[in-house]
Amino acid sequence: MTVLTDASAQRGNRDAPPSMVERMTLILDAFDGRAARLTLEEVALRSGLPRSTVHRILDSLVKLNWVEHASFGYRLGRRALGVGGDGGHAELREVAAPLLHELHMQTGMVVHLSVLAGNEVVYLDKIGGRLAAAIPSRVGGRVPAQSSACGKAMLAWLDPEQVDTLVGNNLVRITERTIADLGILHLELNRIRQRRGLAFEREESARGVACVASAVRGPEGPVAAISLCGGSRNAQLERVAPLVVDATREIARTLYPELGSPRRGAQPVPVVDTDSWSPEARARLLSVQSGGWI
Known part of the structure; x- marks a missing residue:
């Protein structure tokens, strides 16, 4: 407030x-x-x-x-x-809703859909069942973009000059692990790009919370992001990371069919098994070390 x-x-x-x-x-x-x-x-x-x-x-x-x-x-x-x-995001929320539900059912983790609003992330949706109360986020709530996995996932696909303009030099520190230096932020965003857009967060926006996120990319840049969150001690982020990537790609294909192959008919949202990515593919996705942020 x-x-x-x-x-x-x-x-x-x-x-x-x-x-x-x-x-x-x-x-x-x-x-x-x-x-x-x-x-x-x-x-x-x-x-x-x-x-x-x-x-x-x-x-x-x-x-x-x-x-x-x-x-x-x-x-x-x-x-x-x-x-x-709702900020003009009705179609985005409608397309994302079944995928957010599926992610929660598959992983048992808290799922967020968010968008970038200046130097902040705004949460459009949150699904998490009984675990949701343990994570201090709410629909309509905001956090500094550089402090969240969702925010970093979206910032990574902006030009560095845009990032400088958005976040400036006064980065707000929420916890002792929040990135509060512009140079360190750019290093982290570069690692995210090398990991094909996967962003990780451990206790950067809230103590005891860890998240992995991926951005939904449109023809003019990132339009939203999805994150999976859980307790920092037991969250298996590396294992569920491919599911987040699959979900954001599915949303992008639906919203922007001109960017790839259009979907065939009105098929139900597919259930993606957590092992649908081969160990080799998962290793490539997670190959870039994050210097302590992952």
Whole structure:
């Protein structure tokens, strides 16, 4: 949750845009995901608008179905979600949903679908059953891109100049293992590219959590990433890594058939056995050592 000091909130109130459209946009932008639930005070802090103004505009947005009001506060309404309240990722989520479920059923691990938003990763979906509560992530939540396997998997397919622009020199450290140096980040991204896009994370975004991720690549670069996460002590990341690669490739083939062979008919999502990759193929996939990050 974004927290503003009294001074910054007052400054935001003084600089509030005069246009009603701009004010409505600030309020809707305060909801950083389709699952976000905010109180009136939280919306006012995030938008930088006066509480009375936010309350008046929210009332109008509720009447028009852009926002819903319940006992816990406010959340995006059906109108906002229908025209992009999910960030325009409805098709991506629909295509990925059965594959995320299949990955969880095969591995028993927590599965994330995420996208890159500036220098952060935004989680679009999380599937994990009883294990999900042990991993501190949520749909609509954000983490610094360089601290997560998903984020690193997507950053690896951007030009180095783009990475510099996105993350800058102020890399946020979440744990003692988070990459907080731009030079080290570039070395890690190079290793990920040499591993054909596989990114690993051990306690970089949360203590006790390890993940492996691969990016979904479109014609203009990475569009999303999938990760498998478990406990850092017993997660068999190397064994499940090929499954993540298979899932992201399947999503890319479905979303962008022009980049490869189109799928034949509307076949159900295939079940991929964990041993469908030969030991030699798995070894090639994992051949590049990660210097302590894997």
